[in-house]
Amino acid sequence: MSAAFVGTGRLVRLAVRRDRVQLPVWLAAITIVYAISVSSLKGLYPAQEDLHLIAVSSAVSPVVLATNGLVSGDSLGAVVAAQTLLFLALAAGLMSTMAVVRHTRQNEETGRAELVGANVVGRRALLTAALIVVAAANVALALLLTVVSLGFGLPLSGSLALGAATGAAGVAFAAVAAVTAQVAEGARAANGLAGAALGVAFLLRAVGDSAGTVDPGGVSVTSMWLSWLSPIGWAQQIRPYDVDAWWILLLFAAFTAATTWTAYVLTGRRDHGAGLVQPRPGPDRAATWLPTAAGFAWRVQRTTLMWWALGIAVLAATYGSVANEMDNFLDEEGAVADMMKQLGGGADAITDAYFAMIFLMMALFASGYAVQAVLRMHGEETSGRVEPVLSTALGRVPWMLAHIAVVTVGVIVLQVVTGVALAVSYGMTIGDITGPLGNLLPVALAFVPAVLLVGAMAVLCVGVAPRRASSVAWGVFAVWLIIGQLGALLDLPQAVLDLSPFVHVPALPAADMRPLPLLVLLLVAVATATAGVSAMRRRDLVVQ
Template sequence: MTAFAGTLTLTRLALRRDRIQLPVWLVGLIAMAMATASSVTGLYDTAQERAAYARTNVTSVVSRVFNGAVTDPGIGAITMVETFGLLAVLTALMSTMAVVRHTRQNEETGRAEMVGAAVVGRYAGLTSALIVAVGANVVLAVLFASALLANDLPAEGSLAAGAALGAVGVAFAGIAAVTAQVSESARGANGLAGSCVGLAYLFRAAGDGLAEPGPSGMAAESAWPSWLSPIGWGQRIGPFHDDDWWILAVYAAFFAGLVAVAFVLTAHRDVGTGMMPVRSGPATASRGLLSSVGLAWRLQRGVLIGWAAGMAVMGAAFGAVGHDAEEMLGGSDDLTDLIGRLGGGGSLIDVYFSAMMGILGTVIAGYTVQALLRMRAEETGPLESVLATAVSRPRWMSGHIACAVLGTVVLLLLTGLSTGLAYGIATGTMSDLPGLMAAALVQAPATLALAGFVIVMLGLLPRWSVALSWAGLTVCLVIKQIGPILELPQAVMNISPFSHVPALPAGDVTVVPIVVLLSAAIALGALGLRAFRRRDLAY
């Protein structure tokens, strides 16, 4: 038996497990790419508008840090700036989670030990996970290039952009292969890989923030920190400008080195263990862990802290750019009209902040979904032991719901605070801070309505709850971002609870939608609690 025996069989098993999850990722990423590319080509359809965008990008450090440095005033390069950064981060997360799911998670749940009792080689599990992740990124690269070609962008640049996006995913698949060997838990492996994604994004942002403007004033070249980031390498390929294909060799060498390290680590550890030693916990638990809320907080605090740091940075970025919103949006009538549809009426700056708070509120709903789905992870793990004590099902579930709701409110307030402070520092006055915090907090009813939907799925359809919950969030995000662009019918827009949120600070507060959304959230939550109380635990 060789070390790779059974690889093809495990690859087919992994594809069978991911038959829904990976296609949802791919469809969501390509839908986002199609919508963004279509909107960019429509918003900047004249040379004057493209030149104004390029000059604003070159002169605004915040714009370069957040989106990337524009390499050319052409529509292809502008499309790359608007699409590549976010897509690269999401692609990296797709890859890391796929690799960890088929390696460390299998060991943590005991599946790897059972499979290993058959004719399966030492490296088969890791190799099959990498085959699936690399294959998914190849498909994504082809689809992304096709999406750009469908928007009448140049063929060579579209192919280079697709290759760059796929290469980012492959690089982070290699990183996840190593973190899966280092950590003893799937959560720890995903956390380490996610930290690498965040670090890569920061290096990319630093490189673009320090970018040197070109002689024309309409292009900039990223500084050396971007060479420390796989995301920065993708931008360095320069689709629609330089098309430096040789940088793909850097990705190949990086991936090969990481895979070699992962194989060496696999050969030097036992199944179920990690290279990183596990710390022994305290001999006695704190009093806070004696309550269901305290236990839920202990399990969820790390996620909340990570989200808080990310949303604070995002809010500050949007707030700092708000000072230049009138100049950035004034160069394109189409862009002004689009922001108006996203954010309602009022002054251009108020409309800008209304639109941005709506987008940030939808993003924060991702934390709400993640925090609530922690209950599903507990149900397939230690929940049975917990319920064997004096803890009732409603009490246990209410603890997790309370932490998720309070965490959501904290994130919204923190986002409004960071946005208001950054905008106040840029303008020299803090008079808009209360209004921006209110604009963030008013997103809570819609987020809680989505939380009610997640709770119902956990209660009624536990085995499908993860997929359906993330699908619900995806629908809300797509309607929020793409609906105004495509001018979807109001009946379709009404599907998303975020379509009913008052557009502060541009508009006025209307009580009826808030009351209806909160009532829906309470009713759905009660229904989910009742359903969970009456059903068996589902594994």
């Protein structure tokens, strides 16, 4: 073995031990969501006529192609691939980028890499170990998806192709993260660059698929060339359960090899702990608000909020722009329309049910921000950066309350962005830009108490279980997400549905406004956050 790779095996075992909870949670969550999706689709389209209708309808809709994925065939497996493969590729890519950055750049930030490097460890061993672990996780994900597909009676070849497409996309973005970890100065910047690459890949695929042409059969779409510039586009071009184009895996192999080689080259051309792109110097004097608790919390949290707001604005505007087409796209008595009405609180009008469903989904995204932002505060503690801050006159409680206040404001901002983006984009399609704003903005704000309760639960995890805060907080969020998004379709008992805060929010605009449940959610959120702050005040700081 080359001296640059000495110690890789031991670092692999160390990475596996460190990720013994996080990666299994990722794998389980993705697999469960996929299984629920397949089960729902199998129930929604029991006959071949139903499958043919949804394939034909999706193939001629640029919006469906952009947001759901490439249509290729009208069998049950082909419909499953069209509805789920985009999500699977994005989830695998996100899992992979975060894991690679965690085991490379974050290790350098926290000083772990320096301690490891004091032993007999090669220059490229840390990066190699991270890539091996992430590649193994993607192989496991591919096998799990294949087993689930076979469990629902889907063909073997297509099931293998779907699993391979998902795993290949995850490995490709792991290689991308390996490069961003060398370029960026810190873990947050590296994750941001990798996330931006994931977003660009999604947009290239979305434009390429929506601008494609429908084949003569009417159930398959030939994408424009832009889709072939995206690893996510490659995953869909495999066309599981239809073409099963295995040769596209060669594109993934070539891309991953070239990107990984680039990361290795960059590893040898930068100093330990530094990125190739140096951060620009700050101003000579700090702003007057920066030395305050709230000002410092805002400085730490503002980049996270900015990216979430941008992503939510784009997504909400996309969904708002197609709301007026729902009546034409869906059969009023069809299975998809029934599903949408069920998720939308039982509304009679498809448009109202659509908005209720979209507002719930956007609130779940905002909840993801709340969890990430609270855990960003926890990251300040575990990295040791908060100790010098708390050695001053600033106490733990004011420091924590400042971060909670910033997260609260961030949640409100994201919900306002959601309401405005949806209302304006919908208004543009009906010729009244500002008209829907008065009706849709209050709907977005109605979800604020539920989102704040998700963030408050993360605060409680930080206070009570600091060493498992991330896993527990994301795990609770995942459970609430599944209950809130799919509980009605799965016919879960009411006692289980009541566990999710989103179930208690009125399904506006389909339902009537009920202030009492929102007030109760807000009070529970305050009590939960208070318990978290109290627990934090009584325990020792944790540095990992």
